[in-house]
Amino acid sequence: MSAVSATFFRSRWVKAPAGVDEVDPAELAPGFRAGAAACGLKPSGEMDVALLLCDADEVASALLLTRNAVAAAPVRVCREACDRAAIKAAVVNSGNANAATGEQGYRDAVAMRDAAARELHVDPLSVAIAETGVIGVPLPIGQVEGGVTGAAARLDGWGGRRFAEAIMTTDAAPKLCAVRCDGVTVSAQAKGAGMIEPGLATMLCFVQTDATVPEADAVLRAAVARSFERITVDGQMSTNDTVLLQATGASGRPLPDGLLDAVLLQLAIEVLADGEGATRVCRIEVTGAADDREAERVARAIANSPLVKAALHGHDPNWGRIVQAAGMALAGSDLYGLGRASVEAGDLAADSREADVALRLERGDGAARVYFSDLTAEYVRINSEYST
Amino acid sequence: MSAVSATFFRSRWVKAPAGVDEVDPAELAPGFRAGAAACGLKPSGEMDVALLLCDADEVASALLLTRNAVAAAPVRVCREACDRAAIKAAVVNSGNANAATGEQGYRDAVAMRDAAARELHVDPLSVAIAETGVIGVPLPIGQVEGGVTGAAARLDGWGGRRFAEAIMTTDAAPKLCAVRCDGVTVSAQAKGAGMIEPGLATMLCFVQTDATVPEADAVLRAAVARSFERITVDGQMSTNDTVLLQATGASGRPLPDGLLDAVLLQLAIEVLADGEGATRVCRIEVTGAADDREAERVARAIANSPLVKAALHGHDPNWGRIVQAAGMALAGSDLYGLGRASVEAGDLAADSREADVALRLERGDGAARVYFSDLTAEYVRINSEYST
Numbered sequence: 001m002s003a004v005s006a007t008f009f010r011s012r013w014v015k016a017p018a019g020v021d022e023v024d025p026a027e028l029a030p031g032f033r034a035g036a037a038a039c040g041l042k043p044s045g046e047m048d049v050a051l052l053l054c055d056a057d058e059v060a061s062a063l064l065l066t067r068n069a070v071a072a073a074p075v076r077v078c079r080e081a082c083d084r085a086a087i088k089a090a091v092v093n094s095g096n097a098n099a100a101t102g103e104q105g106y107r108d109a110v111a112m113r114d115a116a117a118r119e120l121h122v123d124p125l126s127v128a129i130a131e132t133g134v135i136g137v138p139l140p141i142g143q144v145e146g147g148v149t150g151a152a153a154r155l156d157g158w159g160g161r162r163f164a165e166a167i168m169t170t171d172a173a174p175k176l177c178a179v180r181c182d183g184v185t186v187s188a189q190a191k192g193a194g195m196i197e198p199g200l201a202t203m204l205c206f207v208q209t210d211a212t213v214p215e216a217d218a219v220l221r222a223a224v225a226r227s228f229e230r231i232t233v234d235g236q237m238s239t240n241d242t243v244l245l246q247a248t249g250a251s252g253r254p255l256p257d258g259l260l261d262a263v264l265l266q267l268a269i270e271v272l273a274d275g276e277g278a279t280r281v282c283r284i285e286v287t288g289a290a291d292d293r294e295a296e297r298v299a300r301a302i303a304n305s306p307l308v309k310a311a312l313h314g315h316d317p318n319w320g321r322i323v324q325a326a327g328m329a330l331a332g333s334d335l336y337g338l339g340r341a342s343v344e345a346g347d348l349a350a351d352s353r354e355a356d357v358a359l360r361l362e363r364g365d366g367a368a369r370v371y372f373s374d375l376t377a378e379y380v381r382i383n384s385e386y387s388t
Numbered sequence: 389m390s391a392v393s394a395t396f397f398r399s400r401w402v403k404a405p406a407g408v409d410e411v412d413p414a415e416l417a418p419g420f421r422a423g424a425a426a427c428g429l430k431p432s433g434e435m436d437v438a439l440l441l442c443d444a445d446e447v448a449s450a451l452l453l454t455r456n457a458v459a460a461a462p463v464r465v466c467r468e469a470c471d472r473a474a475i476k477a478a479v480v481n482s483g484n485a486n487a488a489t490g491e492q493g494y495r496d497a498v499a500m501r502d503a504a505a506r507e508l509h510v511d512p513l514s515v516a517i518a519e520t521g522v523i524g525v526p527l528p529i530g531q532v533e534g535g536v537t538g539a540a541a542r543l544d545g546w547g548g549r550r551f552a553e554a555i556m557t558t559d560a561a562p563k564l565c566a567v568r569c570d571g572v573t574v575s576a577q578a579k580g581a582g583m584i585e586p587g588l589a590t591m592l593c594f595v596q597t598d599a600t601v602p603e604a605d606a607v608l609r610a611a612v613a614r615s616f617e618r619i620t621v622d623g624q625m626s627t628n629d630t631v632l633l634q635a636t637g638a639s640g641r642p643l644p645d646g647l648l649d650a651v652l653l654q655l656a657i658e659v660l661a662d663g664e665g666a667t668r669v670c671r672i673e674v675t676g677a678a679d680d681r682e683a684e685r686v687a688r689a690i691a692n693s694p695l696v697k698a699a700l701h702g703h704d705p706n707w708g709r710i711v712q713a714a715g716m717a718l719a720g721s722d723l724y725g726l727g728r729a730s731v732e733a734g735d736l737a738a739d740s741r742e743a744d745v746a747l748r749l750e751r752g753d754g755a756a757r758v759y760f761s762d763l764t765a766e767y768v769r770i771n772s773e774y775s776t
Contacts (some may be wrong), residue, residue, distance in 0.1 A: 135708025277606025320523025
């Protein structure tokens, strides 16, 4: 498994706060430990069960979950039987989403959570559970319980990389960071490559910090709204999306302005760049809409158009497809004035991994940005061959 | 150019009325003539300007147009300056959509329409105009006017095939038919392969008959609602979708029940089967929704999911992706009971060009069907290389 790039904040679209230092991403924020093990969910034998534990007595947390109506069993357990503001631990498997698995799936998720609570000596209601992988296959709970025991035996303050690796599915590389700024540390791990257009969060993301975060839920929602909720690989809201923020407050300092935004946006762009088959990513900025909500609707229509995504792949500055998608999003309105002068799409043709496209409407002051990956033959190959 | 299959009604989903006879599809319904010419819009030198003329003194017609807010110039001319209930003629070009071309585009469309009216000796307000091809490129109106003159010199009652060929863009084959039933004749021509999820109609379709059709607009809307409005190649509503029905009433007989439905549904399925890169088509039937509108929303989410479309391509009976897409369409609701027993997806794995998939919800009596094509590497190739 190769190291992440020396510079975590490598997207042109991410503004990290002044004075931020990147440290070894394997290192978790003070007060956190992680461990992982292989229990056989992944045929490859790679790690597929992971644990994350906060050793502090007090922890402020926030947990965002998918809005998909076919929410997976672990999401339902988190909704119904979890103290979302005081989560001490998380247990994760990769390889089985435990979605569309009915009442047995729910019981299995509870059993997995309880196994983690036992091993970690914490209240089951303080354990978040997340699962990711194939939909509709019963969870082999005995195997998973064995994996939980194995992961608990390997907890370590430098376990960030193992944790990030153990939560991967079709990801090409682990996505993680550890940064220090103004006396606080933030570490974070994410996974995701396909079935990505989050409704409230994306696939899986875990953030640990020793900062004081009094309004954890509001802080996390705001940062997620500007990052994971603004990306799309294939327009598909997952059944399992989960984002967890845990803050011990041990540093006695607040989160520096913009730090969580920068960490989550960079991780979200990592998810995009690792989108199934993706070779390029693009930011579409829509301005001049009637309001921000309309701008977002137009931007998402463009970001999800397979024609625009193919043009991004083909380095084709095809502005016609951008105005067509905008016209579809606002069907029934009149955008007859839209034309070549309304679009800046030249960057599509650039020899760059990141491209900027802008569309100016003339309906008001609404604006929105959405980030998306390209559509490639490799995406089709992956999703034609990935089997139930 | 190869002939269409000997049997036009070849989809398992189309029920042609009893007693229907298929005749040479080049033959237009009595009272109609068509012609075509090449004016150089297509670099290949193939035919790209087409005319259709009704010789009867009286004609009842209906014209359905895209709702895309960036509607092309010809669509706007048809909306603003056309007697949609009494259309005698149609003029079409393929190769240039004349969309997002501003006021000059509008003037060019009017000039093209007026050239056709002059050549055919009819009122300009009785001429429908349709254009299809690349978006955002000025129309070389002088060339097109020459093409109109050339097409007018070749009008023929057996011009259906030439007309169907001249309106093609990325289509692999012309799509046309001529059928007789209960003393009336219906001939029809369609084109379309990409940018297909019509909002009110699809790309281009022309229908001629000698039946009496007193409520032409309502009749056409109903048939289109069950055919072209129920297909999707790539979820993209075009800027130029147009469907024209013309009826002379010369036979003195009404349209046989189900004939127009069968003709339009088969043509719509031809468009799907010829979807860019498509190798298979699928019908998703959703039942048990709260109402028909909800069923349609769920069916479209499934039909437009690139994951489901890739599974169709890979012959993978991946029912998990079907419930995931349904859960996305109804985000915020609770579909926790959905599981393997709710889906019939085995046909995805069948060795057939047409596959049936069914999803049963348990929310009410709403039902809907949507037809879609698969997502292939060839789709990506076509749309990455098709250049502005």
